[in-house]
Amino acid sequence: MSDEPEIPLKELLSALQKERDNLHGSYADIAQMFKEICEHPEKSWVHPVFVAGLSDLSAPNGLGKARNAGWRFLVQHGSKRNYAVELEPNPKGTGYAFAELDKGPFIDGMCDILENNEIAEKINSGKFKLTVLRLNAMRIYALWLRSDKPAKDIIIVIPPGPAYLKTWPDVYNIKGFESALKTAAKRMVKMNSRSV
Secondary structure (H helix, E strand, O other): OOOOOOOOHHHHHHHHHHHHHOOOHHHHHHHHHHHHHHHOHHHOOOEEEEEOOHHHHOOOOHHHHOEEEEEEEEEEEOOOEEEEEEEEEOOOOOOEEEEEEEOOHHHHHHHHHHOOHHHHHHHHOOOOEEEEEEEHHHOEEEEEEEOOOHHHOEEEEOOOOOOOOOOOOOOEOHHHHHHHHHHHHHHHHHHHHHHO
16 A cells, blocks of 8 residues: 555545535535535545556556546435545646535445445555545446455445446456456457547
């Protein structure tokens, strides 16, 4: 986990506060959600979001090419609805900016997995760092529990996932996950190169 990014909490909360101050009228509910995050960030499972492309995944050590695309807070707001508030580096690279507010089956699935005592214990013990892995081209969201030794990393595909992958409660190690993805990624790269 030595290459694991440190949570820039102060910068993230500052960006949320700035965004909250700009929300008015019909966005008051979202402003309230941002206020709750700023007041109690410890309740929000803050974590990095990593992304990888098809060419990364079709190559050896594909997940080693994944890059940090931003940070996310998970929150429950209003009638226990689950949301993810994502921030990404601003274009100048001098801080962070609000990127999106997300809800739906992937966010609900992620919250369900994090409520599992065994998974929460792994993260809370400090032996694993919570990361979201987003593979947009393949429509895959996964929890990536990163450890000091990548061979011990745990990948949990958040349902709904593609038929060729096992989803929660099944888990993968890095090699198993990369192997399961590689064939599909190569096929998609080949299809994309034909259509160009």
